[in-house]
Amino acid sequence: MTKFDKAKAEIVDERILADGWTRLSNFQIDYTDSDGETHRLQREVYHRTPAATILLYDTRRDIVILVRQFRLPVFLHGEPAWIVEAPAGLLDGDAPEAAIRREAEEETGFRIRDVRFLFKAYSAPGSSTELQYFFAATIDSTDRVSEGGGLSHEHEDIEVLEVPLDQVMAMIEHGEIVDLKTITLLQWAIMNRDTLR
Ligand SMILES: Nc1nc2c(ncn2[C@@H]2O[C@H](COP(=O)(O)OP(=O)(O)O[C@H]3O[C@H](CO)[C@@H](O)[C@H](O)[C@@H]3O)[C@@H](O)[C@H]2O)c(=O)[nH]1
Numbered sequence: 001m002t003k004f005d006k007a008k009a010e011i012v013d014e015r016i017l018a019d020g021w022t023r024l025s026n027f028q029i030d031y032t033d034s035d036g037e038t039h040r041l042q043r044e045v046y047h048r049t050p051a052a053t054i055l056l057y058d059t060r061r062d063i064v065i066l067v068r069q070f071r072l073p074v075f076l077h078g079e080p081a082w083i084v085e086a087p088a089g090l091l092d093g094d095a096p097e098a099a100i101r102r103e104a105e106e107e108t109g110f111r112i113r114d115v116r117f118l119f120k121a122y123s124a125p126g127s128s129t130e131l132q133y134f135f136a137a138t139i140d141s142t143d144r145v146s147e148g149g150g151l152s153h154e155h156e157d158i159e160v161l162e163v164p165l166d167q168v169m170a171m172i173e174h175g176e177i178v179d180l181k182t183i184t185l186l187q188w189a190i191m192n193r194d195t196l197r
């Protein structure tokens with residue numbers, strides 16, 4: 001018996017507010033709450049497709065490979081908008097592992113060998129359908145097959161960074177790393193560094 005045994009939700013209507021790069025809908029739902037009372041609620045949902053991200057960790061040098069790129073939503077906050085993130089990308093119809101291998105190489109130039117699935121998590125479950133798959137791989141400099149930097153025909157403009165794992169917590173605390181998936185992965189790395197060696 002939990003608080004939500006009587007609770008349920010039914011979709012009544014979906015109205016598409018925008019259908020550009022990503023669909024934005026206004027839903028009406030009949031939500032029956034934990035007391036058994038039903039209320040009609042409005043909820044806007046941004047239909048983001050799934051994505052994957054990866055911790056690339058060089059065990060010998062104790063560094064992680066991060067990327068820096070422009071993010072318009074950060075720019076709109078009036079803050080420095082070329083932000084530091086873990087390599088990541090949309091699955092684009094591929095399985096999560098295949099997608100993260102592709103994205104890691106496109107963005108960083110590293111062709112990864114063994115890759116470990118860590119967990120999956122919703123990025124912003126109050127507003128977006130986006131599901132993020134988290135991975136980790138150990139690398140060394142011989143795994144670098146190109147410069148990376150992203151796809152020029154998609155105007156990706158990416159800088160590849162090598163950051164000592166010992167510095168990332170200070171970067172998070174000083175606001176130099178502000179992307180939530182990246183903070184999650186780096187905290188995982190600090191907690192599990194020994195299992196990666
Ligand atoms: N035309 C058009 N292109 C877009 C739009 N939004 C993104 N793109 C293009 O779509 C591509 C997305 O690149 P990916 O590497 O696949 O995805 P990402 O943006 O890095 O996404 C990752 O980071 C995000 C920020 O943390 C995450 O939100 C996302 O889940 C993922 O982890 C880029 O080439 C970008 O230019 C848009 O509104 N219109």
Ligand SMILES: [Mg+2]
Nearest residue numbers: 087088089107
């Ligand atoms: Mg990307």
